[in-house]
Amino acid sequence: MMIDGLKDWATLANTALAIGAIIYSWLTGKAKVNEERLKTVDAKLTDHDRRIQAAESELQHLPAKEDVMELKLALAELRGTVGRLDESLNGISRTVRRVEDHLMKDGGR
Numbered sequence: 001m002m003i004d005g006l007k008d009w010a011t012l013a014n015t016a017l018a019i020g021a022i023i024y025s026w027l028t029g030k031a032k033v034n035e036e037r038l039k040t041v042d043a044k045l046t047d048h049d050r051r052i053q054a055a056e057s058e059l060q061h062l063p064a065k066e067d068v069m070e071l072k073l074a075l076a077e078l079r080g081t082v083g084r085l086d087e088s089l090n091g092i093s094r095t096v097r098r099v100e101d102h103l104m105k106d107g108g109r
Contacts, residue, residue: 063071
């Protein structure tokens with residue numbers, strides 16, 4: 001009778017272990033799929049992080065808004081200076097032409 005009772009307990013333990021193994025494999029199977037997905041997402045995240053760092057390092061070298069404004073102001077000032085020089089050179093050019101004309105007339109004597 002003791003062996004019959006032991007058989008019943010062994011059968012019950014065997015059934016419980018089989019059910020536990022099925023549940024464990026079902027749960028770990030989903031975990032493996034999730035682990036693969038997480039590895040893919042982690043690789044993408046690392047790639048995006050590298051791309052963002054590259055973009056940020058390039059942005060550091062670009063001029064700021066204030067720098068561009070200063071450059072615009074300097075160009076406007078330079079245009080004014082060049083305009084004044086142009087007017088001055090026009091006056092000098094007219095004077096040189098008059099002197100040349102005078103010398104050409106007097107040189108023919």
